[in-house]
Amino acid sequence: MIDFELSPAIQNSRQMIHMLADQVMRPISREYDEREHEKPTEFLNMMWSVSAGSSFGNAKDSKDSALASGSVKEGNLASCVNIEELSWGDAGLYLTIPNAGLGGAAVLAAGTPEQKQRFLAPFKGGEPKWGAMAITEPHCGSDSAAIQTTAVRDGDQWVLNGTKIYCTSGLMAAEKSDGFVVVWATVDKSAGRAGIKSFVVPAHTPGMKVIKVENKLGIRASDTAMIVFEDCRIPLDNILGSAEVKTSTEGFKGAMATFDATRPLVAASALGIGRAALDFAREALERAGITIRYGLAPSKLTAIERDFMEIESDLHAARLLTWRAAWMMDRGKRNNLEASMAKAKAGLAVTRVTQKAVEFLGPLGYSRKLLLEKWMRDAKINDIFEGTQQINMLIVARRILGYSSKELS
C-alpha cells in the first residue's frame, strides 16, 4: 500500500544522526575542507565506535535479515536516509567515515557467503577500517569494459598489475588501516567485458602502493587515491564471483550490479548537500525579509520565489526517486533502471540547488565565511562519480528503449 511514512526505526536513527551531523560534523566542516589531506582522527574514531557493524553508510544485502532496524527489510532505504543526514552535516566527512564502503557493496553484491564473512566481519570491531573500490584507470572511466589492469593466475594466487585512479578512501583502505580494496581487472583481454572480474586485495598486500592523493574541487576531507599494482599477489579465493570467462557478459553484469546498490546511496548523499543549501538559503532569505509564497500567480512571483520552488521540488523529486530505488532493492526487485534515474536526477538537482543558493545570497554566497560555496564544490562530485549523469542517462535510455549497449552506445 502506498505509504510515504518512514518507519519509526528509520525516523529515530535519522533524528540521532541529524544531531550528530549538526553538533559534530558542522563545527569541523570548514576546517577539514581547508586542511585537505589531514584526517579528523577524533571524528573518525568516534564514528567507528558508534557505527562499526551497524547499519549506516553501507549498501545492504537484501537477503540479510539481521538489520539494525529490525526484521523488516529496509536496510537500503535506512542507509539512504542516514547518508542524507550525514551529508547534510558534511559530505566530505561522510565519505571518510570508516566502513566497508563501496568495496563492501561489491562484496555484498558478488561475494559468496564465506567471502562476505571473511571480508566484512572485521568491520564489526577492532581498529577503524576502510573498504574501497578501484575501477577507474587513467585512460578509462565510464567505459569500465576498457580496463587494462590484469589479473593472471599463478598457482594458487592471482597476480595483479595495473594502475587505478580516483579511488575513494583508497589511502585509508590500502595503507592506513586493515581494510581492503576491491580491484576490477581483466583475466582475458581478448574476452572484453566477459573477462572483467573483481578481486579483494587486503590492505598492506605487497605490490599495492598508493602513489598519489588527489587535490580536488570539493569533498576535500575525503582521500581520493591513485594506486599502483605491481605483481601484487592475492589468494585464489579472493575473486568475487566465478573465475570462469563465459562467452556471455554475465560476469560483467554481475559486477555492474554493484552500482544498482551504490547509486541510490550516492544520490542520497547529493540530497543531503542539497538540503543543507536549501535550508540555509531559506533561512537567510527569511532573515532578509523574503519568504517564499507558494501558489501565487506567475505575474506575482519574484524570480527568487520561482527559482526556489523549482529547486525545492527538484530536490524532493530526486529524493523520492532515490527512496524508490532503495525500496526496490530492499524488496529484492531489480532496480537497475530506477537506480540510474535516481542518480542522474539527484546529481543534476544538487548541482543546480547549490549553485542557485550561492546566487540567492549575492556576494555573501561567494564568501568562504559561509559553507554555501563549499557545498557547491562538494555537490558537483555527485554529478560525476559512481557513473556520471550522462552514463546514467545512457543506462536509462537503453532500459526504456530495450537496447543493448551495442545498439545504443
Place this chain on the structure above:
Amino acid sequence: MFDLELTEDQKLVQETVASFARAEIRPAARDADETGSIPSGLADKGFELGLVSSAIPEEHGGFGEQRSTVTGAIVAEELGWGDVSIALQLLAPRLLVYPLLEAGTPEQRAKYLPSFAQSFRAATAAVVEPRIDFDTTQFATTATPENGGFVLNGTKCFVPLAEESEAMLVIAQQGDAPAAFLVDRASPGVTVGEREKNMGLKALATYEVSFESVRLPAAARLGGERGADVERVLNLSRIALGSLAVGMARGAFEYARDYAKERKAFGVAIAQKQAIAFILAEMAIEIDAARLLLWEAAWLLDQARPASREAILAKRYASNMVLKVADNAVQVLGGHGYVRDHPVELWLRNARGFTSFEGMAIV
C-alpha cells in the same frame, strides 16, 4: 513504513481504467478535438465504470466505496493517458459531488447526490477567474453576507460544461477567506456566456460565467454554518490535474519512444542516437518524478494532514513537466510532429494549459 506497492484493488482499478482509456478514449481523441465534442454515449460508458457513483454513499444510491486520493490519482493518470479533454468531461460531475462528500451538510447531500448516482449528469465548478494575476490565494468573485444569505458577484472562466449543468460549485471570497457555494444555473443573475475558444481542450465545452448580484440562501454555502475546507478541495483538484498531466505525458513519451525506434536516419533508428535517446530518458525520469510528488501529496491528503505546499509544488512540477515532455515529443517527431496526422501537436496544445488550470477536476 515507506511503500510504493499498489494494493490489489488499486491494481485492478488501474487496469480497468487503462483498458477503458485504450479502447474508448484514445481512439476518440482526435475527432473529439476536431469536432469539439465527444462521441455520444462515451460519458455514459465512463459513468458505468463508476467514476462518479462509486464514492456516493449507498443511502444516496451510490456504491459507498471509500474515497482514496491516491487511487484517484492513479485513475486520473490513466484517463489523462487517453485524452485530457474527454477525461475532464467524464469527471465533471465530481466537481459538485466530491465537495459535497467532503463537506456537504446532510440536507445538501440529500438534495444533490441521488441524481448523480443514477446516470451521467453534467455538473461543474467555477474556480478560475479571467485576469492575469489569478491565483487561489484571493478570489475576485465575492460573496457578501446579506439578510441571512449571501450576494454573489464576479466573473469566472474555464467553467467546464456550464451550459448543460443544472448546478455548480462556485468558489468566492467571503471576507478574508474563500468559501464554496452551491449555485443553481437557473438562479437570477447567473449568466453563462459563449463557449470559450481555447488553444487546447477543444473537445471540452468551457464557458465564462458571470454572477451579478446573485442572491443565495445561507443553506447554499457548502457545509452550511460550519463552512468547508476550501483549501483541501483545491488540493484535491491539484492532485487530479497533476495526475491528468502525468498520464498525458506518459502517452506522449510512449508515442515518441515508439516512433523513434521505427524512424530511420543515417542507417539506424533515431532512438539509437544519443541526441534523441537522452530526450526520451529525461522524459521517463521526469514523468516518474512528477508522479511520486503527486502520490506523496495525495497520501498526505488521505491522512488528513496539511498538504498545501506539497500539492502546489507537485501540481506545478507536473504542469511544467508535461509541457516539456509534450514539446519534446513534437521535437522527436520533427515535421511529423507538427501535422495533425499524429497526436503529439494535440498533446502540446493541451499541455500548455495546466499552469492555468485550477479546480477543473477533482479526485
